[in-house]
Amino acid sequence: MSDDAVTSKHIVLYSPSRRVKLETPTAEFDEAVAILRTEPGTRKYLLGHLPATMTMEESKERRESRSKDPKILDFSAYVRQEDGSYELGGSTGVFNIDTIQNTCEAGILVATKYQGKGVTAEIFYALWTYLFEERGFHRVTLETAMENAPMRGWLERVAGVRQEGTKIECWADKAGGWTDVASYALLEREWKASIKARLEKRIADRK
Secondary structure (H helix, E strand, O other): OEOOOOOOOOOEEEOOOOOEEEEOOOHHHHHHHHHHHHOHHHHOOOOOOOOOOOOHHHHHHHHHHHHOOOOOEEEEEEEEOOOOOEEEEEEEEEEEEEOOOOEEEEEEEEOHHHOOOOHHHHHHHHHHHHHHHHOOOOEEEEEEEOOOHHHHHHHHHHHOOEEEEEEEEEEEOOOOOEEEEEEEEEEHHHHHHHHHHHHHHHHHHOO
């Protein structure tokens, strides 16, 4: 699913419908990324991870530092508009990349205006296709707050991803409290056997 013209450092991926494009972050969207990461809708279940405020310079510094870390691969997620242009609609990527075990942890943010509109399926389809079919990863893990019912429901009922466990009081919430975390994982064989087809159907049904 990657663009034929990409280099090892600049990657472009598309969902099957091409409604969603993933691209390694670029400077022109630093301000838009700062807005995305501080939206109340994206921060709701990630108060201990996302800032309440973020400047364009802070967004730039984050992009540049993460691009140099071999254990991180970030993507900005763009949603195609009616005129054919693409608007920043979220972000995804992987971290804790282990090239010995061929494992990584994935994350996602979806802009408030695109939540509940089928964007998650297209983002993860493009990402997981790349990870399993082009990069040869064996295992991808995901974590989300136990109280994040929309994300947990999507992982379990839409994608069919396994919940492997619960981590009690795992995330600090920056307000003196703690959040329990649900841990999920999918293997390459699970992706090829069922999850890929489930997401393809989900995407096709929403056209």
